[in-house]
Amino acid sequence: MNRAAWANAGAFAVALLLATLAAGWDRDAAPGQHLSAPAAGGGAARLEAPGADAASVRDASGFLVRPGGYQRIASCAHPSDLLLLELCEPQRVVAFSRYTTGAEAFRLGTTPRLSGLDDIEAVLAVHPDLVLLSASAGDAGRIARLRASGIAVFDLGEQAGLSTLTAQALALGALLEVRPRAEHFAATLSRRMAAVQARLPRQTPRRRAVVVLVVGTLLYGGTVGSSYHDVLEAAGLNDAAAAAYHGWPQYRLEELIALDPDVIVTARGMGATLARLPGLSAMRALSQPQGVIEMDDERLSDAGPGMLEAAEELCARAYPAAASQRR
16 A cells, blocks of 8 residues: 555545444434344444434344433443543543453543442442443343443444444444544554555565563464554554464464564563574564564553554564664
8 A cells, every 4th residue: 555545545435434334223222222143252342323313222232322521430351441531531430340451551640440340339339320231141240230320331342453442432422422533543653654664665665563462371363353453553563363363362383473464563571482492583573673572561562542553663663774864
């Protein structure tokens, strides 16, 4: 893709997303009515954003929730924490989740933190009028209790990269009646992500890369359908796992060796761990300069707006010569 195409990709993606999402709305349904089944297999659900006059917003599990000027919003998930920080006035949020840590945590201030629906009494204690969450197995009964108490509940679904993040932002913007703010956020983030690799000189050969994280004795990665893939691609790296894997695969040693990437992207301190595993020390990426790029784990794993900073850092480190030419 050339520079002009990348420069327009963000705006085009958001425009296409808005046009597509607006098509599936049922304005005659009653708020809270469950009209469709949850996504099969618990995958990353696509949220639907309404037209300007739509009466309800459909969440990831298929429930319709009436938009409104909610003034006591409780967030029970990391993705909704991040989106509220971008889209919502601070005084409208009565609680964030305990799952947002690291560099973003200071932005939450002294607002109470919730551990999710496992402690539903704590959720009820902040007297929310809207609860945002990413539902998991076993949450149905707790969600029903919240709704029976007159509390609106909105399921954002799983976070599976840039496309779901922007879809979630647009749906949340409609729900909170801050649609222009949400549209600006989605378009700006998409455009800036697309612009990272567009700054590389055209003649720069693209390197093949995989994300690999060591968890105990197991090797995990992230490819198409994950934020890891979006960060790799935005940084100008070709995802070496994209053709054969999806989501967050677990690799066997021989599978990782067969991928033979130019670059392994991993968390800080894991490069040496990988090199000690049987057979991996001979991999090109582990035996050549700049073959392993270690990043702060929270930055690398950020599936929210922090994907942009991760892509910018990764691009600069994967292509240092090109980065120095831009200075």
